Amino acid sequence: MRDVRMGRGVFLGVVGAGVAGLFVGGRVSNLASPLGAVVPNALRSLVPNGWRIYSVNPPWPTFDPASYRLQVTGAVEQPLSLSWDEVLALPQARQTTDFHCVTGWTVGGVHWQGVRLQDLWDRAKPTSEARYANFVSLEQPYVDSLSMKQTTMPNVMLAHGMDGKPLTQAHGAPMRLVIPEMYGYKGVKWLTRIDLVPKLEEGFWEQRGYDVDAWVGRSNGY
Amino acid sequence: MATERPEYVRRFSGAEQALHWLLAVSFLTMLATGLILYLPSLAEVAANRRLWKSIHLGAALAFWFGTILIVSSSAGGLSRTVGQIDRFDDDDRRWLKWQVRQMGPKPPQGRFNAGQKLNTAVIAGLMVVFTISGTLMYLQEVDARFRGTSAILVHDIAMYIAIPLVIGHLYMAMLNPSTRHSLRGMVLGTVRRDWAREHHAKWEREL
Numbered sequence A: 001m002r003d004v005r006m007g008r009g010v011f012l013g014v015v016g017a018g019v020a021g022l023f024v025g026g027r028v029s030n031l032a033s034p035l036g037a038v039v040p041n042a043l044r045s046l047v048p049n050g051w052r053i054y055s056v057n058p059p060w061p062t063f064d065p066a067s068y069r070l071q072v073t074g075a076v077e078q079p080l081s082l083s084w085d086e087v088l089a090l091p092q093a094r095q096t097t098d099f100h101c102v103t104g105w106t107v108g109g110v111h112w113q114g115v116r117l118q119d120l121w122d123r124a125k126p127t128s129e130a131r132y133a134n135f136v137s138l139e140q141p142y143v144d145s146l147s148m149k150q151t152t153m154p155n156v157m158l159a160h161g162m163d164g165k166p167l168t169q170a171h172g173a174p175m176r177l178v179i180p181e182m183y184g185y186k187g188v189k190w191l192t193r194i195d196l197v198p199k200l201e202e203g204f205w206e207q208r209g210y211d212v213d214a215w216v217g218r219s220n221g222y
Numbered sequence B: 001m002a003t004e005r006p007e008y009v010r011r012f013s014g015a016e017q018a019l020h021w022l023l024a025v026s027f028l029t030m031l032a033t034g035l036i037l038y039l040p041s042l043a044e045v046a047a048n049r050r051l052w053k054s055i056h057l058g059a060a061l062a063f064w065f066g067t068i069l070i071v072s073s074s075a076g077g078l079s080r081t082v083g084q085i086d087r088f089d090d091d092d093r094r095w096l097k098w099q100v101r102q103m104g105p106k107p108p109q110g111r112f113n114a115g116q117k118l119n120t121a122v123i124a125g126l127m128v129v130f131t132i133s134g135t136l137m138y139l140q141e142v143d144a145r146f147r148g149t150s151a152i153l154v155h156d157i158a159m160y161i162a163i164p165l166v167i168g169h170l171y172m173a174m175l176n177p178s179t180r181h182s183l184r185g186m187v188l189g190t191v192r193r194d195w196a197r198e199h200h201a202k203w204e205r206e207l
Helices: A006-038 A083-090 A117-124 B014-038 B040-045 B051-075 B075-086 B091-100 B114-140 B151-174 B182-188 B193-201
Strands: A069-074 A079-083 A091-101 A105-114 A132-137 A143-147 A157-162 A175-179 A191-196 B008-010 B190-191
Touching: A006 A069, A006 B075, A006 B114, A006 B151, A079 A083, A079 A105, A079 A117, A091 B114, A105 A117, A117 A157, A143 B151, A175 B151, B008 B040, B014 B040, B014 B075, B014 B114, B014 B151, B014 B182, B051 B075, B091 B114, B114 B151, B151 B182, B190 B193
Parallel strands: A069 A191
Antiparallel strands: A069 A079, A091 A105, A105 A157, A132 A143, A132 A191, A157 A175, B008 B190
């Protein structure tokens, strides 16, 4: 009766495949990614579809269209307090861009609809004191900032529509900052107020060691 | 004829039982919390990432610490267990072929049948893969030096392999009429001798 010590071979084979996967996995999955387009939309929230939702300070805020106000405060000549109807009446923009999380995952080709910040600045008229914009979330505490120059870069917007539908609660309803060239932690969700200030203030994740300028591929240790 | 009380024989040692239940509880905990961290639909319902992440990591630590404790206190006995799981003889290979073709008599098996040996080896390997990829995922969130690997993908794939194996395992242990007596073996340590004679003949005859 031949005894083959196969158990250890199976064990080591599994471990070896796993370690190899760490290095070649990305390439193989890129080849297989067209398969993902086959998953019907109804199933997308059930299966991992790329999006991961990190809740930082639960519970998630609830959007009430009647009482919601988008405020622009601080170093402006004309502070704003827009109702939801007034927000929707602003000039609208659309874009399709990628979303990158600093933890290493990406969702490509997200369709956003929203408002360009320049359209808000045209109405609020920032003063010369305004060098940074602090984006304040209804989820508390969560604030992050951009320089005024960064707010008018291409593809920066306050998005309220995602993939053809209004932003869901999980994705930051009713509005979130979108800045594709930076990691998602800069994109404040459940946006309620933009405060223009002269000095840079550390946002939520900056206080925890993350970079202020969260350029994709060029920050946080790259 | 008077009904005789069946005779029971000890199939699993205390250390084997402890190791099994430690793995079962920690694995299911990591699976549940992992799915919450992973599936958007669940993350919406159970929105508290810090809590689930802490439980997920705590279960992983508990698993490894517990395993080290159990192994170090029963090294002799458990190395015998590992030896039994490691060795496949002709009957094991024929048993595996028989599972596919069901021709002729079913080959006799030892204390572990060939399927159980394979399952143990694969799950053990996956636990190592989960730990390596999971550790990289944990580190890469705050330190970009750990970001160059496909750790998330490997962790995902390990899950896709582990879940059917665990479902099959649970089916055999709890539902399948011919094998579900095994559950008693893992809970109480002992099984009926006549059941052992039928399913693990080469072990039963040595007792």
